Amino acid sequence: MSIVVALTDRGGAIATLDSDAGFLLARAGGRAIRALNRALEPFGLRSRHYTVLLAAAEHGGLSQRELGDLLGVDPSAVVALVDDLQRAGLVRRDPHPDDRRTRLVVLTEAGTEVFGRAAELAAKVEDETLGPLGPDERAALLGLLRRVAR
Amino acid sequence: MSIVVALTDRGGAIATLDSDAGFLLARAGGRAIRALNRALEPFGLRSRHYTVLLAAAEHGGLSQRELGDLLGVDPSAVVALVDDLQRAGLVRRDPHPDDRRTRLVVLTEAGTEVFGRAAELAAKVEDETLGPLGPDERAALLGLLRRVAR
DNA sequence: TATTGTTATACTCTATAACTATA
C-alpha cells in the first residue's frame, strides 16, 4: 500500500504502455486497418471504402451526412469516398424524395456483389486480428468496444 | 437457422458496423488519441510524443530502434519525434557505451517533470474514454487489448 | 554484409474554411 502511494506521488510513474488503454486501442486499431487495407488491395479499395459499403448495405441507402455521422468521418471526406465508389460503379447517388439537397448513397448490383466478397475477406482478417482470443472473449471484447466506441 | 443460412449465402450480409472489431477498435482508438491530443495541447505535445516519454520513463533509456519497435512507429518517425522532444529539452540523446551507432533516448529532469504532469492528464482522459465501464470491465478490456495489440 | 540513425519524399488521413443550392 505505501509503495503504491509513493509511486503515485512521484506523479504517475506507474503508467506503462501496457496499461494505457488509448495506446492499446490505437495500436490494435491501426493493425486491423492495415491488415484490411492489404486484403482489399485486389479490389482497389481501402478500409474506409469498405465501411461505406458496409453502412450502405446495412441500412440500404443513407445520406452522406448520415454516413459521416455513422462512420465518424468528416463530410468532406465522405464526398471523396463516395466519389471513388461511384467512379468504380459500386454505388449510386440517388435523389432524396423530399429534400433536393440530400443525396442517398445506394449500392449498385455490382457494389452488392463486391461488398459480399469484401465482407468475406474482412471476416478472415478479423479472425486473424482476434486470433489469440476464444469465442467468448471475442464476444466480450466486441461488447466492451461497442460501449467505448460510441 | 434457415434464415441465417440464407443470409450468409448472400455473401456476408450479416456483417454490421457494430460487429466489426477492426472498425470499433480504430474508432475508439482515434477518439482516445484525439482526446489526449487536446489535453496535451498546453504542453505543446501530441499523443505520440507522450508515448515516447512514457516508454523512456518506463525503461529508463532506450535506443531509437527499440522505441520504434515498442511503439509500432517507423524509425524515420522516431527521429522526428525525438527531435521535437530534444528541442523542447525533455529528452537527451546519450551515446551508447558499447555501440557508437546507437543513441539512447533518456528523459531530462524537465522531461521527467513534464511527463509526470502529462501522465496525470492522460489518466483523466483515459478515465473519460472508459467512462461507461466499471473497474472490472476496464481491467477485462485492458487484458483483451493486450493480447490483440501484440 | 548488416544495422542504427538520418534525410527526403510521397501518400493517406484528418480537419477547417468557404462556397452553392436548397430548406
Next chain:
DNA sequence: TATAGTTATAGAGTATAACAATA
C-alpha cells in the same frame, strides 16, 4: 438562418528508399 453537399487546402500520420557511420 440553417443544413447538405462540395471544393480547396493545410497539417498530421504512415511508409519507402537511399545514404553515412559503425558493427
